[in-house]
Amino acid sequence: MPSIYDRIGGTPAITAVVDDFYRRVCADADLAGFFARVDLDRLKARQVEYFSTVLGGPAVYTGASMRQVHRGLGISRRHFDRVVRHLVAALTVAEVPGELVDEIVAALAPLARDIVVPRAPRSGLGRSGSRIWVWSSTFGATAGR
Numbered sequence: 001m002p003s004i005y006d007r008i009g010g011t012p013a014i015t016a017v018v019d020d021f022y023r024r025v026c027a028d029a030d031l032a033g034f035f036a037r038v039d040l041d042r043l044k045a046r047q048v049e050y051f052s053t054v055l056g057g058p059a060v061y062t063g064a065s066m067r068q069v070h071r072g073l074g075i076s077r078r079h080f081d082r083v084v085r086h087l088v089a090a091l092t093v094a095e096v097p098g099e100l101v102d103e104i105v106a107a108l109a110p111l112a113r114d115i116v117v118p119r120a121p122r123s124g125l126g127r128s129g130s131r132i133w134v135w136s137s138t139f140g141a142t143a144g145r
């Protein structure tokens, strides 16, 4: 069975899809801010390498890990899903068959673990008489003074 990389049309097809993908992402008001100060030509080149590598083509990716690259950007699950939706649109317009699009989405879905920041635990301060206490949904209530 040929790789997804080969079935999609190799580097030329991935380059075209990545170009259209970032056009869509940067036209999305909810996402554009993330990319405002990014060198897009460099990012697109890395993304072509990354997709080629994860889709079973030559392992040419030269960038850092997904966790390192996206650290501190504050990407939520909603942002992640919107980005994936733009990728699906770019693949569909490039006439990549639906089953292949599904396979690509399935290959990328687990990356959310490294890209999306975990939801901040809910916490707060409470007061009862003279005692002040701190509560947190992750650690349970901790009595303090």
Ligand code: HEM
Pocket (backbone or CB within 6 Å): 031, 034, 035, 038, 039, 043, 046, 047, 050, 062, 063, 064, 069, 070, 073, 075, 079, 080, 081, 083, 084, 108, 111, 115
């Ligand atoms: C399927 C999901 C994603 C993949 C495979 C992916 C992949 C990549 C790759 C390969 C790079 C370049 C790394 C490098 O420069 O060495 C990158 C950078 C970047 N990504 Fe993602 N990404 C994904 C999702 C997202 C999402 C959801 C956002 C924000 C909404 C995002 C925002 C960025 C930004 C802002 C950079 C540039 C960081 C910088 O140069 O400082 N990415 N991503």
